[in-house]
Amino acid sequence: MKKEIIIKFATEQDLERIVEMLTDDVLGSKRECYKKPLPESYVNAFQAITSDPNNELVVACYDNKVIGVQQITFTPYITHQGGWRATIEGVRTSSSERGKGIGCALIRWAIQRAKERGCHLIQLTTDKKREDALRFYERLGFKASHEGLKMHL
């Protein structure tokens, strides 16, 4: 049987693996804390996300293993005649499984989901240090039309 990438909503059983993937990343390794049991802040965030109808945390699975993750947030705005937007954040794929098209499968899923939810726009920001990620998103049809500004509090 041909193995394929399956995208599904994350469950709390996936959370350790999600944090492991977030930590296995050149930027994430400096700011995440992967240990068992997980710090409570991750569990609290998971519960806040999954109890909010405007947030969805999804994982990509291959051969029964979780090998990718992303979060999508749906937001109503007054701008664009009261249009809803989808925002993608925290896209990560397993470093040992690159080249299977996991990132592409996740983003295509998000685009389809955003359309289902009636969004007129899908957006994300990517660190300017992630040059490969920028090219990846541009290939999928995103335009780097905006500056992404951040301030740590």
Place this chain on the structure above:
Amino acid sequence: MKKEIIIKFATEQDLERIVEMLTDDVLGSKRECYKKPLPESYVNAFQAITSDPNNELVVACYDNKVIGVQQITFTPYITHQGGWRATIEGVRTSSSERGKGIGCALIRWAIQRAKERGCHLIQLTTDKKREDALRFYERLGFKASHEGLKMHL
């Protein structure tokens, strides 16, 4: 009595004036629709925003007139050890009232509010065509560390 800028949560009575400000903008004029009565999509968006505890629409008032608007969205994420972020969107000030520091008052309010809500980061995207806006946000302490990618659906 010295007049001062007051920031408050928007009510439905402010909505026409908000849409008027969004339309009186070089980019907004192409995509908004200011007429009376307002298109229903604006009213629906207003209701979706104000009924969601993670979205706040605020206006700046001066001399009893609404002269500025912005929306803040609070989002729980797994990244950054399950940290919450604040996202600012749709910041507009009345073109006839520039120079009073309205934009600055709105953003400082948002920063304070994000801290109250326990956010570790406040963020926004601004169109690369808005060069003045970019300088304004950088003066307030934001760093243009990210690319802001968008795709219209």
